Every structure is written in C-alpha cells, then in structure tokens.
Amino acid sequence: MSQIERRLRQEMHDLAQRIAPGDLRPLRPPPPSAWSLGHKYWLTPAVALATLALVTSGVVVARNTLHRHRSPSNVEMLQAPPDPAVVAVSSSNQIRLLAAATGRVVKSFSVATAGKGLALAPDAKFIFVVGPSLTLSQVSVATGQSYVIDTGAYPAVSPNSRYLAYATGTSFTQVAVRDLASGHTRAISLTSLLGAQSSLLNHGGLTWLGNGRQIVAVSEPDPVTAYVLPAAHPEAAQPRHTACGQQTSQRGLCAIVIDVASSKLAARPIYLPQVTVHQKLDLISADLTASASFFIAQSSLPATVVDRVRLGGGAPMVRRVVELPWRSLPVAMAPDSDRLIYARPGSRSSLWVATVRGRRLARTRLLLADSRRFEFSLVAW
Amino acid sequence: MGLAGGRELFHDAAAGRVSPAGVTELFRAHHLELVRLAVMMTGDIATAEDVVQDVYERLHRRWPVMRSAAGGLAYARASVLNGCRSAHRHAAARRRQVVRLASGQQPCGDTEAAAADRGALTAALRELPPRQREVLVLRYFCDLDVVEISQMLRIGPSSVRSAICRGLAALAAALGEDER
Numbered sequence: 283m284s285q286i287e288r289r290l291r292q293e294m295h296d297l298a299q300r301i302a303p304g305d306l307r308p309l310r311p312p313p314p315s316a317w318s319l320g321h322k323y324w325l326t327p328a329v330a331l332a333t334l335a336l337v338t339s340g341v342v343v344a345r346n347t348l349h350r351h352r353s354p355s356n357v358e359m360l361q362a363p364p365d366p367a368v369v370a371v372s373s374s375n376q377i378r379l380l381a382a383a384t385g386r387v388v389k390s391f392s393v394a395t396a397g398k399g400l401a402l403a404p405d406a407k408f409i410f411v412v413g414p415s416l417t418l419s420q421v422s423v424a425t426g427q428s429y430v431i432d433t434g435a436y437p438a439v440s441p442n443s444r445y446l447a448y449a450t451g452t453s454f455t456q457v458a459v460r461d462l463a464s465g466h467t468r469a470i471s472l473t474s475l476l477g478a479q480s481s482l483l484n485h486g487g488l489t490w491l492g493n494g495r496q497i498v499a500v501s502e503p504d505p506v507t508a509y510v511l512p513a514a515h516p517e518a519a520q521p522r523h524t525a526c527g528q529q530t531s532q533r534g535l536c537a538i539v540i541d542v543a544s545s546k547l548a549a550r551p552i553y554l555p556q557v558t559v560h561q562k563l564d565l566i567s568a569d570l571t572a573s574a575s576f577f578i579a580q581s582s583l584p585a586t587v588v589d590r591v592r593l594g595g596g597a598p599m600v601r602r603v604v605e606l607p608w609r610s611l612p613v614a615m616a617p618d619s620d621r622l623i624y625a626r627p628g629s630r631s632s633l634w635v636a637t638v639r640g641r642r643l644a645r646t647r648l649l650l651a652d653s654r655r656f657e658f659s660l661v662a663w
Numbered sequence: 664m665g666l667a668g669g670r671e672l673f674h675d676a677a678a679g680r681v682s683p684a685g686v687t688e689l690f691r692a693h694h695l696e697l698v699r700l701a702v703m704m705t706g707d708i709a710t711a712e713d714v715v716q717d718v719y720e721r722l723h724r725r726w727p728v729m730r731s732a733a734g735g736l737a738y739a740r741a742s743v744l745n746g747c748r749s750a751h752r753h754a755a756a757r758r759r760q761v762v763r764l765a766s767g768q769q770p771c772g773d774t775e776a777a778a779a780d781r782g783a784l785t786a787a788l789r790e791l792p793p794r795q796r797e798v799l800v801l802r803y804f805c806d807l808d809v810v811e812i813s814q815m816l817r818i819g820p821s822s823v824r825s826a827i828c829r830g831l832a833a834l835a836a837a838l839g840e841d842e843r
Contacts, residue, residue: 286784286835287803293784294804298699306698307712309690312723601709640713640750 304594308571310620369614369623370402370409370662371633371650377409378656379423382616382635382663385649391426393419398483399436400660403443404570404617408462409662410437410446418448420462432467434458436488438497441570445542447490447497449482457488457499457549459542470547475538476501477525487537487564491593493573497540500578501527526551539593554578554591556600567615567663577603577619579612588612588622588638604638614663623649623661633658689735690719697743703800704747706789714746740805741815744797751793787837795830798823 368388369380372395379388379402391409398412409421410431418434421427434448446460450469455476458469472482480501482488487500526536534555541548557578569575574593579586586606592599606612606624613633614623622643623635632651636643650658690697694715701711718739788796794816801812809827813820 284831286831286838290784290788290799290831290834291803294703294788294800297702297785298804301695301699301702301708303695305708306695307716309694309716309719311687312720603709639717640710 305599310571310618368402368406369635369649370400371658372400372411372660373656373658376656377411377421379406379409380650382621382649385635385647389423389426391421391428393421393428395659397659399448399488400662401437401439401446402662403439404441405443407443408439410439410448412437418450420446431460432458435483438488438490440490441492441494445494447488447540447542449488449499454481454483457482457497457540457547459497459547468542468545468547470540470549472499472501472526472538472540472549475525475549475551476527480525480527489567489576491574491576492570495541495543496574496593497542498576499538499540500535501529501538537591552593552598554598554600557589557591564612567617569615569619570617571619577615581611586610586612588615602641604641604643606643610634613661616663623663625658625661631658633661685735686719686722689739690715690722693736693739697739700740700800700805701743701747703785703788703804704744704796705750706785710750711747714743714750718742718746737811737815740801744801744816748793783838784834787834790837791830791833795826795833798826799830799834802827 367382369382371378371380372393374397375392375394376390377393377395377400378390380386381388393411394413396412396414396416398416399410399418400412401410403409407423409423411419411421411428412435413419413430416433416435418431418437419428420431431446432448432450434450435454437446437448439446444462446462448458448460450456450458451471453473455473456469456471458467460467476482482499482501487498489498490496491498526538529536531553533553535557536551536553538549539552541550557580564579564581567577569577569590572592575590577588577590579588585608588603588606590601590603592601604622607626610624610626612622612624616622619638621635621637623633624643626632626634630652633649634646635649636646638644650656652658697715697718698708698711701714702708705711705714722739722742788799791799797816798812801807801815802809807815809820809823813823816823
C-alpha cells in the first residue's frame, strides 16, 4: 500500500471518528401509509375500486350537504392527535385554526389580539393569546370561551400541554410558569441577567425545549424599558455592558435558559458564537424531536436563514437548517420539525408551508393569503 | 473502520423476504456508518443526514419489491451513494445561484462540517469526479475489494481499478506529492 493510500485511509478514519452517534439527528419514522399494503398485491385493485366508490359517494354527499347547510363544527377533528395537524393564525380581531395540510379553516374565534404572542397547546385544547393592554387570555378550542389569566406576553406551552410560560412583570423582565391544571404559578426575575434597558417584550422570544424541563428566552435592548425599569429597580439603572439583554458580548448572541424542573426556577445565560447579533432574530420554536434543541431565525441580506441550536454538555452547537427564498420571513416550525411556515410580505401578504429538506424548501404550498376580511399577524403551530 | 463487517439485518427469516421491520433495524444498526459514508461523499453532516433519511424512507416504501434479503446493506450503501450524487448536483446548482444573487458572497457553511473539514486529503477527495470519489471511499473507507465495488456500482473490475489509480494520482497531484 502506498503512502497516499495509507494517508487517505487514516484521514477518512479520523474524519469518521469526529462524527459521534450523539451528534446525529435520530431517524424519523417513515409515514405508515407508505407500506401499509405490504406484499398483498391483490389488494391494490380492490383498494382502488373502494377508493373510487368512496370518493364518488363523498362528492355526492358533500354537494347535498352544501346545498342544505354548512357543517356546524369540526371539533371532532381536533380530538385526533393534533400534533402537526392544525395551525393557529391571528389577525387583529380573530383567530383561525387552519388544517396544516390543506389550509382549510377548521374553526375561528372572535378575539382581540395585540400582536405580542400567540400559542397553540400541543393537544390543541387551548389557544393562548395576548390582547390589548397585554392581557394574556386562554381560549378554549372546544367552546370558544376565553378568560384572562394574567398580564403577559409571548406565551409558550410545554410539549405535554401542562405548563404555560410567558413574559410578565412590571417591565416584562420576569418569566412565569403556570400549571394549567392547578393554576399554580411560579416566576423568576431575569432583571439581573438582562441588565437595565432590556426586556423580554421587545423581541418576542420564549420557547420550550423538547425535554419539557427548560425554556429559552432571548432579549434585546428595549427603549420602553429604559424609562420604566429605573423607577421600578433603581439598582439596575446603570446598564452593564456584559448583561445578556444588551447583546453586546463578543461571545455572540446571549440567550437565557430557564430550568423549570425544580420547584424554584433557575436561569443561566448561554452564548451562541455563530449567531450574528446585529441581525433581526426570532426564536421560532423548539425542536420537539430532540430533547434540547431550538430553532432561531435570522433575517438579513441576502437571505433569511433558520438555524438549529443544540444545547448539550459543552458549548451550544448551531447548525444551518434551511435558507429561505428572497424576502421570506420564517414564522413557525412544525412540531415534528420537518415543515416550516413562512410569510411573503407584499401588497397581499401570504403564508406558505413547505417541507424542509437538505437546507431547502420542498413541496411548497400556499396556506393562507391576506384578504380584506382577514389579515394575518401571528402564527402558532 | 467504516461499514466493514456490518451484519445483514435485512432478512425476514419467516417469510424469506425483506421486511419493513428489517429495514428499520438495518438503519438503526448502521445509521452512524451510513451517515459517515455520506459525509465522506458530501463533506457536510446536515446533507449526509438528509441523504440517509431519504434513503431510509425510500427503502421503507420499496420493501415489497425487494425480494432478495441478502444485499440489504449493500443496497443501502449504493442508495446512499446515489443520494449523495443527487445532493452534489443540487448543491452545485444552488451554489451557482447563491453566488450569482450575492454578487460573489460565499454562502454560509455548516459550522460542524467546516470544523470537520480539516483533512487536506479528504478535502482534495471531494474535488474529484464523483465516480473516482465513490470508488476511493468504498475502497479505503468501507474496505471493499475491487469485485465488491464493481458489483455495487455495476461497472467492470477493470474500471474500478482504473478509477482507483486515476483518483490516487489526482490526489497526489493536488497535494503536490509523489503517488508512491
């Protein structure tokens, strides 16, 4: 064996060893329908005939039904595992639940919203919305009834739909975690971590991680808080340049990880060196297929990108997930992390859903377009 | 090293055919190895993971028509190589588009891949034509012999030998070294 052969073998071996099993995304199970008929080939014509009959009868029934009256309710559909099935979209005075696959309106609610957060519980039983004067309300999907929970913004529901996290406090520097069953609420003040002149209100970033034990928040300097905070907390009047909320650290974007596992909430800053601070940032959602990953979007020229941040024992790892088409804004990631909703602004803005594959968007479909009756502002998946 | 010695888990003993559970088991057992093979070809972990995921889903769909269980792992390897070839074509087209749009700005790279991309020889490997790269990876990473490679790629043994020689010569030339 020549020297170059030995060297090539050694370098490939070294490169392979750098890829550890823990670094890999787990394989997603394929859709069960892909092989449901298996080796029973004789079933294929029978199934085709049955499908044809069903479709024909379905069309006839649907036409008759449409002539008589509209379907009263689609709540039954929501009793099925709702994971990626429905998407909540809000306008200034209405929330609509759309079927993610078709864009069909499943249900709508008349609720005033303020554009400071919208969350859909993973079990699709409740929607949490921030109304005027930053009142955080809980809306029942089944009945449409709503009631005010607290003053808060940017609600986020835990993966098991049991806890609700939101930004709150005099100057929105606290994070509260509410047990939706008992109503018991815990809160932690992030003032010392954020520093003066920063809040959680200006950015819109709270998300649960897939493990259900941690929340990630991103803050940035807030001109409103600069006036409010010194009065409420005189000790925090002088901004510390090292504070997380100032986002001036040379170590990269600062995010706060809040641990909710124990009875007393605990918070710590983490730095993401690969994320450029001066770009417009948004926390999209957690990656529910992994225990400690979340998605972050950066809007900049020439492209808008979505990165996955993975928290582990060492430094956080940032990996590019997808680059979006020109002038597109990512707004929500599917719970399975395989699809993305993004907005295309314009004279008639539109929402699009696409499958994320190999850093590209595939199977792009129009989900919703603005109309005079409904102009979307927020999306939750 | 690599995929050598991987067990053939594709076989459904009762039916004597490929089974969907066998496909899952195969990919569970060889996920890391298949991703490593794809990384050798693409140089990008994210792309490699996507390629392996695609192959997994495709094999899962196609299991009824795969009557022979014996070549499960070989089939998976060959599918990964095909997927890498497609990914390479798409990436090239995408790079051209991005460079044109950004007026010369380079697209952001995968940070982990960049960290992993320190070997000069493996970097030069990725500049080779696809066929030579595949042959070298199968020969020196998967430890397959010429006959096995020729069966997997469906080319003659002499073509395999020729591609190995040309590939090694090109690597040596790229590094400015003597092939010996």
